[in-house]
Amino acid sequence: MDVFELDRSSSTPLYQQLREQIKQRIFSGSLPAGTRLPPERTLANTLGVNRTTVVNAYRDLAAEGLVEGRVGHGTVVMPPPTPPPDGPVRPMHWASMSESEDPVVSDINAVVRRSGSISFAHGEMSPDLFPATALGQLFSRAFSTGKAPLGYGPVAGYLPLREAIAGRVGVTPGEVLVLSGSQLALYLISRVLLQPGETVVVEVPSYINTLGIFESAGVRVVPVPVDRDGMQVDGLAEIFLRYRPKLLFTVPNFHNPLGVTMSLARRRQLLTLAARHQVGIVEDDPYGELQFAGDPVPSLKSLDPGGYVIYVSSFSKSVTPGLRLAWLAAPPAVVERIAAARGTLDFRAALLNQWVMDAFLREGLMDGHLQQLRPVLHRRRDALVAALRQHMPAGVTWHVPNGGYHLWCTLPRPLRARRLLSEAAREGVAFIPGDYYGPGDEARRGIRLNFTYPREPEIAEGVKRLAAAVRRILKEEGTAVDSRPELSGPVV
Ligand SMILES: Cc1ncc(COP(=O)(O)O)c(C=O)c1O
Incomplete structure (x- = not known):
């Protein structure tokens, strides 16, 4: 066997050099299967290296299945893995x-x-609530008048649409970036403004895909609990001092999954703390336009003179998710950085859809649509609350939202939402169990009920079936529920 040549001046460790050279010889066939490699001590002496250099090289080769240490035989080169037999082409196993x-x-x-x-x-929402006729007419008009824009369009979005959105949000068009989904906005924010290892403060429970985004960005998530008045801001000063987060993430209106709204006092407190500790706020507000009861609370963005808030909203929940259109409003420097990053990701949002959405906003169709939509959602929420009151056994509690899509319901101890999910499946009813959105006993007892997809008769029937499933579990488990009222305020 030719001697191996090790380069002592290289930054690659000697054992790795030796390992790679042996590997090359195995792959080139000059060390065929069955060849006995020199004993470790002999090779070490020949090469003038420490014995552990050879031991480590052999160990790595064995881990790759290229050699095997056999008692009495030393280290032997293994045959290559057997190729699969020839035959008909098998489908690729992507899964x-x-x-x-x-x-x-x-x-x-x-x-x-x-x-x-x-x-x-x-x-x-259920498909009957999408403004399909109005959108269809706008698409037809785009083509019949030859105005349909079929090119790529600007990276920050179709300017007239940016202007229309800016007018509604109360910012300048340069502060608006149109994106294909607020999911994309949150993803880009996490990649552009955060480095792996940095910290973000997030309401927990929280919109599940946001947690996924932060996890995949490798950032540390510090959770903050939420109660009936939204994110609990009292402990924030300490969290800001201890963890020095770059960003805080909140869904202040009709929170997903809890349905709660952050009070005005807490919004002000949050902004004061953010400014004191130099923490950016991401205000994710896809449900803000869908308030059907109670008094509206000003957005964090509108209360923020210092430019701390990045406001993110979407047409997915208020119009249709089918157009995949959302936007963020932020200081121009942030808009420019995020626009540059989106250029390499999805390039642009669909220009034709932006043209249609611009007409939908400018011609008053959006306002007309919202005026019709809100009372329908209100009726569906009322139908849900009425059915819960009528059918649910004592001890089941819920928070009544003033808008949005979701109502959060809490099962009494010792019930678990996951157990109810499998029981409800037998009744043909589906919901999202609370522990999907965060950890803890109260989340495990939580269920998120959407009231914008089922219609009123389905809501009534669905709750009846769900309540029957709850009673069945109680009977089967023979447990008495703990029907003490939930503790002072927190809904999870
Ligand atoms: C709080 C929240 N943020 C963002 C999104 C994503 O919306 P989009 O369809 O605009 O990506 C959702 C969708 O459920 C949501 O509930």
Whole structure:
């Protein structure tokens, strides 16, 4: 066997050099299967290196299955793995390359697909609530008048749409960036403004995909609890001092999943703290336009003279998710940085959809649509609350939201939402269990009920079935519920 040549001046450790040279010889066939490699001590002496250099090289080769240490035989080169037999082309097994769907999501999807099922699990409105006729007419007009813009369009969005949004939000068009979904906005914010290892403060429970975004960005998430008045801001000063976060993330209006709204006093307190500690605030507000009861509370963005807030909103919940249009409003420097990053990701939002949305806003169709939509959502929420009151056993509590899509319901101890989910599946009813949105006993007892997808009769029937499932579990488990009122305020 030719001697190996090790370069002592290289920054690559000697054992790695030796390992790679042996590997090359195995792959080139000059060390065929069955060849005995020199004993460790002999090779070490020949090369003038420490014995551990050879031991480490052999150990790595064995870990790769290229050699095997055999008692009495030393280290022997292994035959290459047997190739699969020739035969018909087998389909590529992509599923083994990616994570499979979350089992809870696939269970829920299986229920939702069954005919006669009732879904409180959706994150959208029933299709009859989309302004399909008005949007259809605008698309037709775009083509019949030859105005349909079919090119790429600017990276920050179609300027007239940016102007129309700016007018509604109370900022300048240069502060608006149109994106294909607020999901994309949150993703870009996490990649552009945060480095891996930095810290973000997040309400928990929280919109599940936000938590996923921060996790995949490698940032540290410091959770803050939420109660009936929104994010609990009292402990924030200490959190800011201890963890020095760059950003704080909140859904102040009709929180997903809790349905609660942050009070004005807390909004002011949050802004004061953010300015004192130099923490940026991401105000995620896809449901703000969908208030049907109570008094509106000014947005954090409108209360923020210092430019701390990045406001994110979407047409997904108020108009339709099918157009994939959302926007963020932030100081121009932030808009420019995020626009540059989006250029390499989805390039642009669909220009034709932006043209249609601009006309929808400018021609008053959006306002007309919202005026019709809000009372429908109000009636559906009332139908849900009435059904819960009528059917649920004592001890089940809920928070009544003033807008948005979701109502959060809490089961009494010792019930668990996951157990109810499988029992409800037998009744053909789906919802999202609370522990999907965060940890803790109260989340495990929480269920998120969407009231914008099922219609009123389905809501009544769905709650009846759900309540029957709750009673069945109580009977089967023979447990008495703890029907003490929930503790002072927190809904989770
Ligand atoms: C709080 C919150 N943020 C963002 C989104 C994502 O919306 P979009 O369709 O604009 O990506 C959702 C959707 O459920 C949401 O509930």
